[in-house]
Amino acid sequence: MKTKRYQWMFKVAVMTLAFLLLFGLLAPNFVKELVAKEIDHLHIQVESKEGNQAVYDPVLPDYTIKYGKDFAEHGGFHNEVWHYRANLKGDDGLDYGVQWTVYRVANGDHQGVGWENAQIYTAQVVVSTSKHSWSQQRIARGGIGQAGVMMYPFRLWIDDWSWVSNNNFAIASQLNVKTDDFQVTLQNAAYGPFVLNGDKGYEKTHDLMSTASYSFSAPFIKAKGSLILNGKAVKVSGIAWLDKEWGNHLVANRSLRWDTFNLHLSDGRVLSLTQYHNPQNIRYISGSLSSKNGSTIKIKDSEVRIYPIEKQQLLNGRLLPLRWVIELPNYQISLITQSLNKELWLPFWIPSWEGPIEVTGSHKGVGFMQLTGY
Incomplete structure (x- = not known):
């Protein structure tokens, strides 16, 4: 009952x-x-x-990730996310950031059909410049055709928003998003390999507790296409990053906070770092430094320092750390990050600040930062 x-x-x-x-x-x-x-x-x-x-499948360290299979939905786990970010240059000379995120959350451990399907999907898209932003969120139920994932070939959709490919790897692919206020059409092609995050795709999110997820990335993506913003079209091109993650603790714990940095450095390498904060303010850092020749170095918690150097107040009154220092002495990396548009607090299903950043210091570069739980 x-x-x-x-x-x-x-x-x-x-x-x-x-x-x-x-x-x-x-x-x-x-x-x-x-x-x-x-x-x-x-x-x-x-x-x-x-x-x-509900009882969900456990996240265990002996799982072997297969890219052509694991872009699909993993309904036996509580939650899952496909996360795409692109740093683009427009033919109008402006810098653009594009974020496309899809969450799947199970409303139970049963695998029904139609309205008895346990899966909920929410998608959010954000386009930003240094002065403006356009965003929208949608939510839909899986199992009734409104949202879902199909393979052979890959297709991820919610309503008429879609990420489609002619294979199972989600790259090469096309992102299509259309709203009343803006439109995004981007073609994506890989110029480097996939990267397994953590320990062969098994990524711990806490140093002491047994919380972890499965995670891999496609950080070497070239993107090009067009944006239509307020009725005006602009051609864009640049670099992008795609993450895929699934498990049981990605969105369920409201007390968990994290700071994530995904950076394309000027020497061609990519740096991914996430600093997790638990309720006792004990921090745990997970990350990797990868090259397009296929080599990846797992960054240990003791090898990196991440700390904010400036907080800024947003128009909504929130005071957020939007300028950071990232230091990896063993790899001769010392960076300072700077947000391109501070007014990118996103009051979505999982509220967060997320937007494009640039980095200076030992290396120049561009990327994205996400602050969740603030």
């Missing part, structure tokens, strides 16, 4: 969200804020239910 009540509550919430999201495209900002609150409420309900009842 309790399970049926939760299912009924969830269906009502999904239908309410669908109406609010549709109406929110035309409504004032207070309606969009209401949608964000409803999504947050839905997230709490899912956590409450599944924390007591």
Whole structure:
């Protein structure tokens, strides 16, 4: 009886969200804020239910990642994310950042069909320059054709937003996003190998607790295409980065905070670092330094220092650390990061600051920073 009540509550919430999201495209900002609150409420309900009842597959260190298979959905795990970021230069001379993120969260450990499918998808897209940004979020239920993942070949979609490929590797591929206010069409091609994060794809997120995920990246991507912003088209090209991660602790713990940096350095290498903060403010750093010839160095927690040097207040009143120092003395790397647009707080399903950054110091470069849990 309790399970049926939760299912009924969830269906009502999904239908309410669908109406609010549709109406929110035309409504004032207070309606969009209401949608964000409803999504947050839905997230709490899912956590409450599944924390007591659901049993998911364990994340174990002996799993062998296969790229052509693991771009697919892993429904036996609680959550999953496909995360794409691109640093682009427009033919108008401006720098553009593009973020496309899709989360899958299971509303239970059952594998039903249609409305009994346990999977929830949410997608968010952000386009930004140094002075402006355009963003939108959508949420949908898996199993009814509105959102999902297909293989042979790869296709990830929610409504008419899609990431499509002619193979199972999600690269080469095309990203297609269209809203009332903006449009993104980007072709992507790899110029280097995939990278297994952590220990052969098994990535710990805490030094003491047994929390971990499976994770791999495609950090060597060339992107080109077009953006339509406020009715004006601009051609763009640049470099991009794609992460794929799945497990059981990616979005469930509201007390967990992390700082993530994905950087393309001027010498051709890519640096990925994530600093996790637990409720006791004990920090754990995971990262890698990779070259396009296939070599990857796992960065140990003791080898890196990451600390903020400047906090800035956003228009919404939040005070965030948007300028950082990253030091890896063993690799002669000492960097200072700088955000290109500080007003990129994203009040999405998982609220965070995320946007393009540039780096100076021992190396120049570009990339993205994400601050979650602030």
